[in-house]
Amino acid sequence: MTQGKASAPAKIILFGEHFVVYGNPAILASIDKRIFVRACIRSDKEDRISIRSDIGMAGQYDGNGEFMISKGGVESKATLDPLYSAIKRILLARNSRTGIEIGISSRVPPGVGLGSSAASCVATVAAVDSLFQKKPNKHKICELAIESEKLIHKTTSGADCYVSTFGGLIKYQCKSKGFKKLETKRSFPLVVANTGIKHSTGDLVAGVRKFKDRNHVLFNNLAKQASDICFQASIALKSGKRYRVGQLMNENHTILQQIGVSHHKAEDLIEICRNSGAVGAKITGAGGGGSVIALAGTREDRTVVASRIQAAGYDSFEVEIDQKGLIV
Numbered sequence: 001m002t003q004g005k006a007s008a009p010a011k012i013i014l015f016g017e018h019f020v021v022y023g024n025p026a027i028l029a030s031i032d033k034r035i036f037v038r039a040c041i042r043s044d045k046e047d048r049i050s051i052r053s054d055i056g057m058a059g060q061y062d063g064n065g066e067f068m069i070s071k072g073g074v075e076s077k078a079t080l081d082p083l084y085s086a087i088k089r090i091l092l093a094r095n096s097r098t099g100i101e102i103g104i105s106s107r108v109p110p111g112v113g114l115g116s117s118a119a120s121c122v123a124t125v126a127a128v129d130s131l132f133q134k135k136p137n138k139h140k141i142c143e144l145a146i147e148s149e150k151l152i153h154k155t156t157s158g159a160d161c162y163v164s165t166f167g168g169l170i171k172y173q174c175k176s177k178g179f180k181k182l183e184t185k186r187s188f189p190l191v192v193a194n195t196g197i198k199h200s201t202g203d204l205v206a207g208v209r210k211f212k213d214r215n216h217v218l219f220n221n222l223a224k225q226a227s228d229i230c231f232q233a234s235i236a237l238k239s240g241k242r243y244r245v246g247q248l249m250n251e252n253h254t255i256l257q258q259i260g261v262s263h264h265k266a267e268d269l270i271e272i273c274r275n276s277g278a279v280g281a282k283i284t285g286a287g288g289g290g291s292v293i294a295l296a297g298t299r300e301d302r303t304v305v306a307s308r309i310q311a312a313g314y315d316s317f318e319v320e321i322d323q324k325g326l327i328v
């Protein structure tokens, strides 16, 4: 095989972000926005690895791992390094020094809490791996993607890579406990709204760690509340109780405000969502800007929420839960 292809979905975190870093549960869903990756063995027999993404970043790593930017400035290196490291791990495992060209096409806004880096890592690992073997081992792909994600933020919970690889609505606690798929009786009309403020997950997670170190008792108390919310939310999700899920999203957001990861634009968006009929709204992902999710009572209401967000000058889109996860 000289060419491999894979795609992986973006994600939203419905409950439990940040606390999941400390082994507490979270509920995530993969969504119908994907990142597509094409991997080709270089025809010129050189051992260079080039990566080009349609989010305006491109560069090339020579045989010694030296990086040369061709597009996107210094930000390119930070974004492409984890992908390069994932590719190198596969080549090492295969004892191969072949050169590879990667092309990435993304439908996911980067840096706003929708798991674009995890989806890129998962799809890149899978596309390169498919050059060497036909049947993907999803667990192995997910493991390798998590290792690469650690270059972006060292203490990643791994939740983003899991949901992007396996798809659906999942309850995740930690790598050793794995994840559980949640089957639901009803669909959940969700909207994503983007503050337009890019965040650094690593910096936000570090900020929460500082908060935890200074406010031990309060943090443990909030973590307990967030875990209880997850527990109740998994019951409400399974039985299709949209209003209860919305209420729990609002409660989860109050906890996120207390650990200091909200942002005035996220608060603005949440108010718009709630005032236009959403049954619940909260930050999704690391926060500090990023994205907000809102749950509507019906699909019609969801369209109203999405259009009100747009009328206020923000980007928003309606999302469905993706059931497929990684596709090779």
Ligand code: PMV
Binding pocket: 016, 017, 018, 019, 020, 021, 112, 113, 114, 115, 116, 155, 156, 157, 158, 159, 160, 201, 205, 284, 285, 286, 287, 290
């Ligand atoms: O904002 P994102 O997509 O990078 O999500 C980060 C989720 C956190 O819980 C804040 C960190 C983690 O590793 O789970």
